[in-house]
Amino acid sequence: MFLTLLDRELRSHLLTYRFALSSGLLFLLLVGSATILGVNYERRLDAFTEAQLARKQKLAESTDFRTLQWQGTQQEKPPNPLSVFTVGLERELSRSVTIAVREEPTLGRSKFSNPLYVLFPAPDFLYIVNIVGSLLAILFAFNAICGDHEDGTLRLVMSHPVPRHVVLLAKWAGGFLALLVPLLASTLTGLLVASTTTSFVLRGADTSAFIGMLLVATLYLSMFYTLALSVSVLTRRSSTSLVICFLIWVLWVLAVPNVAPIVARALVPVPSAGAIASERAAIRRAAFVGMRRRGLDRDQRDALREEAEQRQAKETDALMSDFTRRLQAQVAASTTMARLSPSASYVYATASLAGSGLAEFSAMRVYIDRYRAEFADALERIESDRRRSVEGIQDREERDEMMEAPIDPNDLPVFAPPRIPLAQIAADGQIDILLLVILNGTFFLLAYFGFRRYDLAS
């Protein structure tokens, strides 16, 4: 019985202008976006490879070991393949980082250099599903019940001996399949086109993350679809249903997530990055002010330096841990507020699955600090090794030459920010998934009870 009804629903969807238009639109957008972002990824990958080579070459040719200590090294994260589908914070995460022993790490210019990138959001899979997908989900369901009621087919169907819940279930499944199948097919086509025409490849953990992204997208779309279905059960006229669905959609997709971060920034203020950087510089200067005294012998100077370094480290740590705590509070406030809208939950979950979410950003900060310590250790080790090996040599020039010789690039630690493991992402994204599931369930129950009490006569 269910299958007959499902069959009927599917057929009635497949023949509509709505189905043709939405499938065409989704195909055009998803395939086009994957292709264009694939090209962008390829360019960034080429630039990255070139930068790696240039860096190695520079290290190998560099005749001055001391410069490396002072000026440091420029490192960058390899471009993220999943950015073809979700750009997220990739613009920020892909910048090069200058890491030096005695300077704070600084970020280079964005690889997305055109200023228009700031003005417009990236038209990726995330964006298309978030806005276009949810809009289509509403269009597929807003008149599911009230439309049939208006044109009388609902009474006809109910005159047959079918339980109401089966009718509702068949309606739900039929319309949703008609929406989901073209969307998934287009995404996979996009994947195929991007992997054949560009150097984008999906492998390893990225494949599971990609499947996860598809599942979250399904959950999100089903949420909006079920919402529209329940509205169509609870209203009598499809024009009213459309207006209500539309209002909720605008508030959830276009208003709440875009306002919340700014509100949180105003409610939970933190000092700006510039203020923090200048405070760190002040701490450094204050700590080393005693070093300027003249007439100290070497041991005294070393002792003073040790003390100054300790003081600097202590004060900087205190400053940074306080700042980080406040920053996290601000980020938490904006995510919590934005989660009033399921669209934000969807974006957070998908961006972190793609490896360019908020967690990745703070992980990057932690990783850079760790890498800087490793870098300093490596340089110190190389220096002490060299000092040991030149001990016996009397000729000053020869000693200098050995001390300042180029280093083997492989002696430096590799800059590779680890991908947050999927299990961790899943654990962190629990709340977002849970919210989507709860909303799905609520709307379905609403539709179910509404339909059981539905008055066919009026």
Added chain:
Amino acid sequence: MLRALILKEWLVSLLEFRFLVCASLCIVLGIVSVFVLRADLASRRAEFTHNQSEYRDQAREYGSYRQLQRQGIRVDRPPQSFQVLFYGVEKTLDRTAVVSDDFMPGFAGDLNTNPAVLLFPVADMLFIVAVVLSLLAFFISYDSVAGERETGTLMLLLSFPVPRDLVILAKWIGGYLSLALPFVVALVTGALLISTSAEIPFTTTDWQAFAMAGVLSLLLLAVMFSIGLLVSVRARTSSTAILTLLSLWVLLALVIPNMGPYLAEWVAPVPDVGQVEREIALRSKQISDQYQTDWGSMRRRVRGMSREERSAFFREIREQRNELQREVNKVTSAVVRNFEIQLRRQTDIARQLTRISPVASFVYASTDVGATGVRHEERLINTLRNFQHQFVRFVAEQAGEDASAFGGSDDDYDIDAMPDFSYTAEGLSERFESRMVDTLLLLLFAILFFMAAFVSFLRSDVN
């Protein structure tokens, strides 16, 4: 006659649930957005003033001009008054620059910031007009003809002795007003919110820009409404009309503008930022290799010198170093400028490609009129570079009087006379001139689509 018809359209839409929803959405969103961004701007401005004096205090602590020259002074991005309406490029995380005697300064990013803002567009007036209101324009117009045809009222109306051109004109005016009036209410409330806030110094120029941005927004709404009317005339049923319009909205408001930079990158690629940096490093290394000094032998030479000889020698070295720095700066700026010319070309191409969408034209025009767009970004960077020249000149003049300026501290170290970084936006007429094309395009689109709707209606079959 026309007035009666407009009145009828207006009354019909007033009675509708849809109108109520659209109007309140427009007003509420507009007010919330200005209210929130006003608080944001106030805190940004407070932060900016605080940081600026903080940076100056720190520069005072350096104690010597050499230190000042080497360590430089920090400069924050000045908040723009207009970001309360159009956030534009101010969304960027590149907020602080260090101005010293080496390198061309630029605003740099920092990981110590809240990235949550970057995952979503900011709900400013620009977003509300370009995305939400353009959708509402379609939503109000989709059934104005198609719906009446379905219910049969159109036939009834045309059975009266009214000319068709008046009917369609009345439909346009009545429908447009039902969208434009709530928007004007939102704008006026926004203006009140801005003018009552003590922290937002809106100047006369800003108010003129505000009025201009208002006109641009109304123009965009006219374009979108005319497109909606055209589709409504041509579509057989109102459900076909809304589906077509929603697809059009997705393309015009969401996809085409956002694809612009990516497409332009494809058509007119520019070198990667890292590549540019490497080229600068390579060229500067070539220059400094020529000036390569042998510190070991120098130390030996200095040991045997008298006091006067030594100071002359140091002065010479300093001269050499300055000379080197000048050379390096020259090469650096040549490379950067070359890169920027290419980048500007790419930006222009992105604009050309996306101008088929009136929403894109609107975004370019209104951000540049409000001085939060691409032109503002370029001007800001140029101002920063000019400030660097001022800064270097100031330090050189001050340090020049002091012969002992090679390390240590200066007794007469005083930076009160040091210039401040100050940025003023471009004059309004230049801003507007630069976006004349976009404004004309909007006007052209509005007229074109209205004419198309008009002619279609005259020729259409009422049955």
